[in-house]
Each structure stands twice: as structure tokens, then as C-alpha cells.
Amino acid sequence: MTGAGASGGSVGAAGSSATTGMGGAPTGAAGSSATTGAGGGPVGAGSSGGGSGTCGNGTVEAGESCDGSAMQSATCSALGFTGGTLACSSSCQFAVAGCTGGTLTPSVSASRTSCTAPCGVFFDATATAGLSGSDYVGANWNWDFGDPSSPHRGAIGFVVAHVFDSPGTYQVTTRVHDLAGAAGLATTTITVSPMSGTTYYVSASGSDSNAGTSTTTAFSTLGHALTLAGTNKSILLRRGDSFGMNSVFTVSGVSGPFLIGAYSDPADPSSAAPIVSSSASQIANVLSPDIRLTDLHLVETAGGSGIGFANAPNALVERVEIEGVGSASVSGLLSFGIDGSDTPIFFFDDHAHDFIGYGLYGSKTNDFAMVGTTIDSFTGGEHGVRLQGGNTADPGFSTNAFVSESTFAPKVVSGAFQTQDSITFRGDNTKIVFVGNHTTDGAHFQPQNTGVVEHISQVLDEGNTFIDPLATDPSYVAENIAAQHVYIRNNLYVNCGLPLAIQGYAALPANWTDQIFVYNNTAYTYVTAPAANTNQFFMVRHFSTTGALTVRDNIFSEGAANSNSAVVSMDGAGTDTFDHNLIYAPNATLSSPNTGTGGLTADPQFVSSVVTSAAAFTLASVSPARNAGMNTHVYEDYDAVPRTTATTDMGYLQ
Numbered sequence: 001m002t003g004a005g006a007s008g009g010s011v012g013a014a015g016s017s018a019t020t021g022m023g024g025a026p027t028g029a030a031g032s033s034a035t036t037g038a039g040g041g042p043v044g045a046g047s048s049g050g051g052s053g054t055c056g057n058g059t060v061e062a063g064e065s066c067d068g069s070a071m072q073s074a075t076c077s078a079l080g081f082t083g084g085t086l087a088c089s090s091s092c093q094f095a096v097a098g099c100t101g102g103t104l105t106p107s108v109s110a111s112r113t114s115c116t117a118p119c120g121v122f123f124d125a126t127a128t129a130g131l132s133g134s135d136y137v138g139a140n141w142n143w144d145f146g147d148p149s150s151p152h153r154g155a156i157g158f159v160v161a162h163v164f165d166s167p168g169t170y171q172v173t174t175r176v177h178d179l180a181g182a183a184g185l186a187t188t189t190i191t192v193s194p195m196s197g198t199t200y201y202v203s204a205s206g207s208d209s210n211a212g213t214s215t216t217t218a219f220s221t222l223g224h225a226l227t228l229a230g231t232n233k234s235i236l237l238r239r240g241d242s243f244g245m246n247s248v249f250t251v252s253g254v255s256g257p258f259l260i261g262a263y264s265d266p267a268d269p270s271s272a273a274p275i276v277s278s279s280a281s282q283i284a285n286v287l288s289p290d291i292r293l294t295d296l297h298l299v300e301t302a303g304g305s306g307i308g309f310a311n312a313p314n315a316l317v318e319r320v321e322i323e324g325v326g327s328a329s330v331s332g333l334l335s336f337g338i339d340g341s342d343t344p345i346f347f348f349d350d351h352a353h354d355f356i357g358y359g360l361y362g363s364k365t366n367d368f369a370m371v372g373t374t375i376d377s378f379t380g381g382e383h384g385v386r387l388q389g390g391n392t393a394d395p396g397f398s399t400n401a402f403v404s405e406s407t408f409a410p411k412v413v414s415g416a417f418q419t420q421d422s423i424t425f426r427g428d429n430t431k432i433v434f435v436g437n438h439t440t441d442g443a444h445f446q447p448q449n450t451g452v453v454e455h456i457s458q459v460l461d462e463g464n465t466f467i468d469p470l471a472t473d474p475s476y477v478a479e480n481i482a483a484q485h486v487y488i489r490n491n492l493y494v495n496c497g498l499p500l501a502i503q504g505y506a507a508l509p510a511n512w513t514d515q516i517f518v519y520n521n522t523a524y525t526y527v528t529a530p531a532a533n534t535n536q537f538f539m540v541r542h543f544s545t546t547g548a549l550t551v552r553d554n555i556f557s558e559g560a561a562n563s564n565s566a567v568v569s570m571d572g573a574g575t576d577t578f579d580h581n582l583i584y585a586p587n588a589t590l591s592s593p594n595t596g597t598g599g600l601t602a603d604p605q606f607v608s609s610v611v612t613s614a615a616a617f618t619l620a621s622v623s624p625a626r627n628a629g630m631n632t633h634v635y636e637d638y639d640a641v642p643r644t645t646a647t648t649d650m651g652y653l654q
Contacts, residue, residue: 081096231258
């Protein structure tokens with residue numbers, strides 16, 4: 001099965017050493033042998049993903065929303081226009097320039113429209129006027145970056161980001177389809193220039209007395225090369241070499257663009273990223289704007305921390321592997337540490353593994369992007385990634401986070417996870433797009449504890465896979481939501497004891513957790529529970545809030561023996577709307593299944609329930625869930641196949 005139409009995230013992990021979990025499902029690359037590399041991050045299908053397909057061969061393949069004349073039955077009308085001719089772009093995305101009758105014009109703000117390759121650009125469409133209900137969170141956004149060589153050719157969401165690796169002029173197309181069915185598009189031009197300054201080379205066989213300006217006159221140490229850092233300059237380390245350091249390497253006082261990367265020596269070719277190992281208390285500090293770290297393998301040998309960023313806007317970390325951070329006696333050390341002075345900041349196709357503490361901790365950071373990154377095999381601390389906004393005691397919002405196509409998998413020892421959560425969004429945190437990711441231990445949008453006043457709002461949670469590889473814990477919660485205005489759609493939950501906990505917090509107003517929309521998700525829960533287990537199993541539990549929850553077009557297949565099961569459990573005074581859901585729980589009592597009007601109690605008849613299968617959780621042609629849903633204005637499914645009729649299929653796949 002390929003990844004989400006949401007963002008191309010694959011069910012499997014990035015890296016060459018992916019391990020398998022429940023049912024053979026990849027749960028993340030393990031160990032230092034895994035690297036993402038160029039194009040090595042999770043890729044998948046959809047109007048967003050990069051992918052393995054051959055663009056231009058006329059066949060829709062994994063990673064493509066269309067190709068040649070093959071449009072997956074999509075038309076301009078199905079995408080919200082009144083007519084015209086739909087085409088395929090050079091990035092194998094839907095090209096809608098030939099569609100007519102669009103009534104919306106996206107207002108797109110780019111963090112910059114010109115830069116030096118490689119460079120990240122953050123895009124924000126939240127100022128778009130004329131959307132139905134002024135609801136940019138619920139609207140459907142599709143982006144084509146006009147970059148066919150990228151492993152991430154498109155994206156979805158009201159805020160997104162992209163890295164342009166090569167010089168050129170790029171036409172970025174933004175397409176919107178709102179809750180009333182209106183559509184439109186806009187184009188943004190991004191101009192990318194080459195580095196124009198001196199390139200310095202460093203190899204293990206070089207000498208710091210050399211000129212350093214060619215592969216045959218390379219320096220021998222990174223420290224010496226850094227003394228020559230400057231605007232439009234590059235320092236390249238030879239692939240296959242190792243460079244030991246006993247002090248933190250620091251980039252400061254440099255006005256970027258400036259790059260530290262890798263090269264392959266024709267005289268001694270290698271594809272392995274150069275290793276920079278540090279026995280200091282930290283590997284690196286980035287203290288200047290517009291710095292790029294690419295194609296490196298960083299190793300902390302003394303249990304110190306990783307990379308720290310301060311006053312480093314437009315920092316880019318791309319195809320970097322990092323390991324060995326943290327120690328058993330000291331917790332909370334970081335693989336990547338960022339703060340509010342680093343906006344925007346970009347992590348693309350990286351791999352952090354075998355560390356203790358946080359993989360990344362960001363505090364009050366705007367315009368944060370993580371794409372195609374694997375964070376796995378970690379222990380200790382609380383989270384693989386924590387994006388922390390402020391609160392009443394420490395004011396300041398985090399705004400605009402885009403996390404896509406990434407994999408989060410903490411280490412499992414003796415049948416138990418060795419940390420609390422894979423990724424959390426906490427504090428005063430708003431405008432979050434979490435799409436096309438894979439996690440084995442939960443993603444949570446909630447205050448850091450019940451005693452603090454922290455507000456999370458405006459969240460798109462789409463096209464993700466949540467797979468519990470243990471399949472033994474009925475209390476496993478895939479997502480905790482204590483936030484306002486959240487769309488949860490086209491997600492897959494496998495063997496999660498409770499896929500969704502929608503809850504209030506004591507320190508927040510009773511109605512803060514409000515406007516939660518759960519549409520077109522599939523939950524398959526067959527955990528190994530004790531025979532005498534009397535727990536109830538739910539797809540959604542709504543409690544401790546007076547806010548509103550709407551649950552539609554979902555499939556909940558649950559096989560444990562227990563006293564009762566339901567699609568929705570209502571444990572409080574909240575307003576619940578649920579209809580057109582399906583539940584199948586052959587070993588449970590269904591006194592109040594809460595499927596709602598148009599709901600079904602029936603076997604969904606999946607073609608396959610093996611997550612590694614290409615047909616995983618697709619509906620058989622005779623499935624009762626086909627054409628049994630209602631129009632939730634979710635215009636594409638997990639694989640970016642358009643939902644073209646008012647009566648649509650239930651679940652995450654059309």
C-alpha cells in the first residue's frame with residue numbers, strides 16, 4: 001500500500017534497514033545502517049507525494065496522482081471547477097490551468113521568492129478570502145511545486161514547505177476546494193540561483209596546508225575549513241571519510257547562504273555520507289542565518305547533545321543522519337534543538353536514531369517544516385519530537401507547523417515502548433498541518449499537563465497511519481486531542497486500543513476542545529487482550545468537554561472479546577453528531593454502537609487486513625461500506641483518488 005494522498009507518507013519507514021512489526025508492517029529504520037538519502041524518505045501516492053513512479057509513462061503509479069492521460073477518473077468538475085480540461089503536470093500532479101469556472105483565488109504568502117540552492121521555502125495560504133465559513137482548515141489544499149526531480153513533488157494543507165535543491169525558476173501551483181464545493185488556483189514563482197562563491201574540499205587524506213579549492217588539494221579538517229566560511233561559500237566533506245572532533249563545530253558570524261555538505265571523489269568514489277563524530281558535549285551549533293547542512297552523518301560519542309540553533313532563520317538540515325545523542329544519566333538532550341529565533345526552519349529527509357531524550361524540541365517556533373524524516377529507535381525523555389508553544393506563564397505562540405511524510409518509531413524493549421510519545425504539539429500552538437506520517441506510538445495535540453493553560457487550535461490531521469506494532473495493549477491511545485477546530489480525516493489506525501481521545505483539560509474552559517471533525521477514517525483493532533478482559537473498545541472517546549464533535553463516514557472493525565463496543569463513546573456534556581459510520585465487532589456486545597443515521601453494523605469486507613499488502617483495507621466490490629457514506633467535503637481519499645459523488649464510500653480509501 002502506498003502512502004497518503006495527504007502527503008505521500010508511506011506505511012513503511014524510510015531507510016535501508018526497516019524492521020517489521022505487527023503483521024509485517026514496517027515500523028521504522030533501525031540502527032545506524034539506515035539512511036534516508038536523496039529520495040530515501042517515505043514516499044507515496046497522491047496529489048502530494050514524491051514517489052517511485054515514472055513520470056510521463058501514462059500510468060498512475062505509487063507516488064503519482066495522475067500521469068499522461070490517466071487521471072484516476074478525475075475531471076475538472078470533480079475537483080470543483082465547472083468545466084474545462086484536466087491535464088497532468090510535469091510533476092505528475094493534476095494540472096488545472098485548463099479548468100474553467102474557478103471562483104476562488106488562493107492568497108499565498110511565501111517566506112521568500114528567491115534564494116540560493118538548496119533552499120527551503122515556507123508557504124501559507126491562510127489569508128485566502130471567500131472560503132466557505134472562512135474555514136481554511138477544512139478546505140482541501142493541493143500544492144504542486146513544479147519540481148519533478150524532487151522526492152516531494154507536492155503536498156496538501158493550508159501551510160506547507162518545500163526544498164528546492166537545484167537552480168531554476170519554479171511555478172508553484174496552489175489549488176483549493178472549499179467546504180461548499182467552490183474551487184480555484186494561484187501560481188507563485190520561486191527563483192533559485194546557484195552558489196556563486198568558493199567551494200572548499202575536505203578529505204581524510206588532505207592537508208590543512210593545501211589550498212582546499214579542489215579535490216586534489218583538499219584540507220584535512222572541518223575546523224580549518226570553517227575559518228574560511230562566508231557568503232555563497234560551500235564546504236564539502238569527502239564521502240566515505242570520517243572526521244573526529246573533540247570540540248563543538250560552530251557556524252557563527254556568517255551571512256548565508258552557506259553550505260556544509262558532501263562530495264564524491266572521482267579518485268576514491270563512495271556513496272556513504274561523511275561521518276563527523278564528536279566527543280564534545282555537543283556536536284554542532286548553528287548561530288547564523290541561511291545555513292545548510294546536507295548529506296552528513298553526525299555521531300555523538302560522549303553522550304552529549306546534537307545540533308543547536310539560535311538566530312538561524314532559513315536553516316536547512318537535509319539528508320542528515322544523527323545518532324548517539326544523550327546518555328542514561330542525563331535526560332532531555334536533543335538531536336535537533338531550535339528556538340523562536342529560527343523561523344523558518346527546514347528538516348528534510350533526515351534520520352535521527354539510537355539516542356536518549358528528545359529527537360527534536362522546538363520552542364515558540366514559527367514556520368517549522370519536517371518532511372520525509374525518520375526519528376526512531378530512541379529511548380528516555382518524553383517524546384521523539386515536541387513542538388512547544390508558550391502558555392500563560394511563558395507567553396508566545398508557535399504558529400505554522402508542517403510535518404509530513406515522516407516516520408516516528410521509539411524503541412521497543414521486552415514488549416514495551418521505551419518513551420512516552422512519538423510526537424506532541426503542546427503549548428499555545430496554532431496552524432498545524434500533520435499529514436502523511438507514520439507513527440507507532442502516538443501523536444498528541446494537548447497541553448503538557450492538566451494544570452497549565454495552553455491553547456492548541458487550527459489543526460489538519462490527515463492521511464496518517466498509526467500502527468501499534470505490539471498489538472497487546474487495549475489502553476494504547478493513538479491520538480490525544482485537546483484542541484480547537486481540528487479536522488481528522490483519511491487516517492488509518494491499526495491495533496490501537498483507542499484511536500482517538502477527544503478530551504477537555506481542567507485548566508482550560510469546558511468548551512475549549514471544540515469543533516472536532518472526524519471524517520473518513522478506518523480503524524482496525526484486533527489487539528491481543530486477556531480472555532477475561534471487560535474493557536470497552538471505541539473508535540472515538542469524547543469526554544471532559546462541552547465542545548462539539550462530529551463523526552462521519554468512518555469504519556471501525558474491532559475483534560477483541562469485551563463487554564461492549566461503539567464508534568463513539570460520550571462521557572460528558574459535549575455535543576455529539578454522528579452518522580453514516582460502520583462498526584464490525586463480531587466478538588462484542590453492541591448495545592449502543594453509535595453509528596448514527598445511515599450507520600451500519602456489518603463486516604466491511606476488506607480485501608486484505610495485512611498492512612504491507614497493496615490492497616490493505618481497501619473495500620471489496622461488494623462491501624456494504626461502498627456508496628454508504630455522505631458528502632463530508634473530503635474530496636480525495638488517502639491515496640488521492642477523488643471522491644466524486646455525493647454518496648461516497650466510508651473509510652479512508654475510496
